[in-house]
Amino acid sequence: MQTRPLISDLPRLALLSLAALVVLAPYIWMVAVSVKPQDEVFKASLSLIPQKWALIENYGKVLKTIPIWTYIVNGLIVCFGILFFQILFAIPAAYALAKLNFRGRELVFGFVMLGLLIPYQTTALPLYLGIHQLGLLNSYTALIAPFTCSVFAIFLFRQFFRAIPDDLINAARIDGMGELSIVWRVIVPNAVPAATAFAIFSVVAHWNDLFWPLIVIQKGNLYTPAMGILAFRSVEAGEDYGALMAAALLVTAPLVLAFLFAQRRFIEGITMTGLKG
Amino acid sequence: MSGIVIGGVQKSFGVTTVLRGVSLEIAQGEFLSLVGPSGCGKTTLLRIIAGLETVGAGHVKISGRDVTALRAADRDVAMVFQNYALYPHLTVRQNIGVPLVMRRLSAAGRMPVLGGLLPGVAAKRREISADVERAAAMLGIGALLERKPAQLSGGQRQRVALGRAIVRHPHAFLMDEPLSNLDAALRVTTRAEIVALHRRVGASTVYVTHDQSEAMTMSDRVAVMMDGQILQVGTPEAIYTNPQDLRVARFIGSPSINTFAAEIGPDGAVMIGAVDSGLGSTGTGPAILAIRPENIAPAESGIAARIDHLEYLGESLLVHARLLEGNALVICRLPPEARQQIRRAETIHLRPDPAKALLFDGAGRRLSAHARMPEPVHG
C-alpha cells in the first residue's frame, strides 16, 4: 500500500480519531474520576485533571472495603480452571473426531454441532438444581464445572486437526507410537496456535461473565471481579464515584493490559473464534 | 505512430527503484510482448500503462493523447489479469457487461431496481446485453452466460476475462500473464486463440509474460526487460539471432545459449583458450563468445569436451558436455541420427559456426564480429 500524503489523509484520520475518542471516553473518565475527590466529582466540571488528588484516598478505600485481590485471584482461578478442563477434554475428543474412524463418529459430531447452537444460559436452571443437590453451591466447582465441556473447543480443534496431514500420523504409527502418545507428542504440539486462540476467547468470555456467578455464588470470598464491582456498588450505595471508578479500573486492568501486550494475538484469537461470541 | 508511447518512465516503491527510465513505442494494432525474469518491472510497466500505478517521471500516451495524469477508468484500456479478477458474485453476462454498464449508465441508472425505471436505461441495458452476447459468441462462451465464475473451468474463466476486455473495443489491450494459470496443453491452444483474437480486434496489445516461448510465438515484437530497463526491442527473430546484450542472449532460447571466455588477439582473431574460433573482431582483450546449441557441433578439431549426458528429444539430440579445461557446461543440438556416432564419456572436439557466433565484451555489450575463415560445420 502506498502512503498518501498526510494532508489528503487528514479527513480520514480526523473521522477515525473522533470515533476513537467516543470509544475511549469511558476509559478516560474512569481514570480521571478515580483520582478525584468526591466534592470535585459532584461539581460536574468537564476538567479531567483533579485540583486535589485523591488517588490514595480512593484506591485506599477500595482496598479497605472489599478484598479486591481475592476477587481478581478468584477470577483467575475460575478462568484458568475452566480453560484447563476445556482443553483437556476437547483435544483428545477432537483428535478422535478428526482422525480416527469409528462407528458413532457422525453421531458424536452431530451432538457437538447441536451443542454449538445452545447458549449456556439455557441450561442454567437444571445445572443450578444439580449443583444444589450435590451441595456444591458457593464453590469453585460450581463456577468451573458447567463450562468444562466446550463443544466450541471440540469443533475448533477438530477443524484444525483435519488440516494435519494423515501421513504425519501414519508416520508416527509406523514409528511405533500408540494413539495416546500420538495425541500427546504429535497433536498437542501442533495444536498450540488453535489453543492460544481458544484460550483468549475463553478467558475473555469467562472473565466478563456475570450471569452464572451471580446464580451460584452468594459468599463474598468467592466473588469474581464482575460480582465484586456489583457488591462494592451496593455497599457504597453507588454514589462514591471516585472509589467506584478505582475499583472498576483495578478489575478491568488485567485483561486490558494483557490485550495491549499481545494485541495481534487477541484480535486473531477473537476473530478466529468469532463464531460463538 | 498512434498506438502507445511510453517516454522516460521511472518508478520506485520506497527505496527500491523498479523502472529506470523506460521508453517504448507500440504501433497501432501491434502485438508487443514484455518479457523478462520475475521482478524485472514488466508488470509495473503494464500497470502504469493501465493507470493503476502513477509514474515517478516520464509520460504515457495512448492514441496520441497524453494519459499520464488520467486514472485507469478514463484511459480507454482493457486489461486481462493473471488471476482473471472476475467478480465472483456476478454471472458471466454481468461480468462481461461491467465495463459497458460503468461507462454507458449514470450512477443513478446503475442502481438496482430503481435505476431501471429511469428513462432510457432499459434501452441501454438491452444494448449492453446484445454487445455482451456478441463478445461471448466470439469467444465461444455464449452458453455460459448465466453461470457464476465459481462454476467455470480455468480456461472458461480466462475467456470471460478476455470477453470483458474486448467487449468495449478499447484502444489498448493489456494482458498480465493471462495464460500462467492454465495447464500446459490449454496454454498452447489458447496462445493461438489470443493471436487470432488480436487480429480480429486489431487493438494495440501489450502482453506481459515471463515465458519466452509465449513471447516468441505470439508477438509482432518482443521487448526484453531486466532490472527495470528495456534491453532490446525487436521481432522475435532479431531477438533470437541478433541479441544486442548478453543478458538478452542468455534469457531467450532453450536450452540457453553457450558462452565461452574468449580473447581477441592483436590480429583480431578470437581465441577460446588455444583454439581459434574462426571469428574475427576489431576489438582487443577479453571477450565472451556466445553460440546457440544448434550452431556448435563436434568436428575434427576444436574445443575439447567430455560428454556428460545425452538427451534424445525425437526431433533432435541434446549433447551435454563439460569442457576439459574449466569444466564449464556446453550443450549442442545435433540431428537425432548423431546418436549412433557418439556416446557418453567420450571426448569430442566442438567447433562453433563462426557465421552464427555472437561476441560480447566483458560488460555484456555486443561486439561486431565476422567469420574469418570459412569452416565447414559438422552436420
Next chain:
Amino acid sequence: MADVALSGSPFNEPRLARRMRGDAGIAWLLTLPAILAYLAMILLPLLAVLALAFTDYEFGARGFRWIGLANFADMLSDRTFAASIRNTVIYCLFVAPLSIGIALALAVLIEAGARGRAFYRAVFFLPVVSLTVAMATAWQYLLHPSIGPVNAMLRMVGAGTPNWLGSSDWVIVSLGFIGVWENVGFNLVLFLAGLTAIPRELYAASEIDGARSGLSKFWLVTWPMLGPTMLFVIIITMTRSIRVFDTVQTLTQGGPNNASEVLLRTIYQEGFHYFRFGYSAAITLVFLVIVLGLMLIQTRLIDRRVHYG
C-alpha cells in the same frame, strides 16, 4: 483410512479387524471425558429444561405437577414478560444495525490508508476485552443526570439533559448505545478480516472497467465481496445482543418500571429470585427458540445466496 486400501489381501483381514476394533476402542476412550461432561453439563440439563417448562415446579417445593402449556399461556398475560420481549427486540434492532453500520464504516476507513491501522483497531477493540460490569459503571457515571460529563456538555450547548438511565423513555436507548459501544470493535475486526480477504486485483479490474469514485468501487466490489462476512456479522450481533444481561443487571435492574427488562434478566429473576423454575424454564425455551431461529436463518441464507465458492 490407509488400512482400508489393504483390506483386499486376505492376510490383512484379521489384523485390520483387530486394528479397527482397537481404533474404535481408543476413539471412545479419547472422547469419553468430553462425552461425560457433555451429558452432564449440556444434554441432560437441556432435556431437563424442556421438561421443566411443562411443570409448575418451584425451587424448594416437594413435588411438581405437569401443567402442559400453562406456563406459555401465562406468558401471554404477563406484562413483565411482554415488556421483556418488547425491550429485547428494540434493543436488538437498535444495537445490531448501528454497531454493524458503524463498524463497517470504520473498517473501510481504517483499510483506506496505511496510517494508524494497528492503533485504531486496538482502540476500537478495547471494549471487547474490558469487564462489562466495570465499564457499565463508567458509563453510569458518564450518563449521570446531574454530575455526568455527557449532560455537562449538553448543558454547555444549551440542550436538554435527560435522565439517561433513569427515565423510561431513554433507558433502552442508553443501554442500546452502550451495547453499540461494546459490539462495534468485535464487528470491526470481523469486517477487517473480510476486507483484507478481498483480492486487490478486483479493485484494479473495477478501475479498468470504469469505476471512478470510491463509492462505485464500494458497490461493485467491496459490498458484494463482504456478503458472507456481513451475514455472519448480522447473526453474531443479533445473538450477542439478544443475550444482553450484564449492563441491565448492573445499571437498571430492569427498571424503571420494567422499561429495561430483557429476556435473560426475566429468566434470571423468575428462576433465581422468585424461584419459579417451571415458568423460568418456559421463558428459557422461548429464548432458545429465538436463538435457534436466528441460526437457522443464517445456515439457510449462507447455503442459498452468499456462497460464491
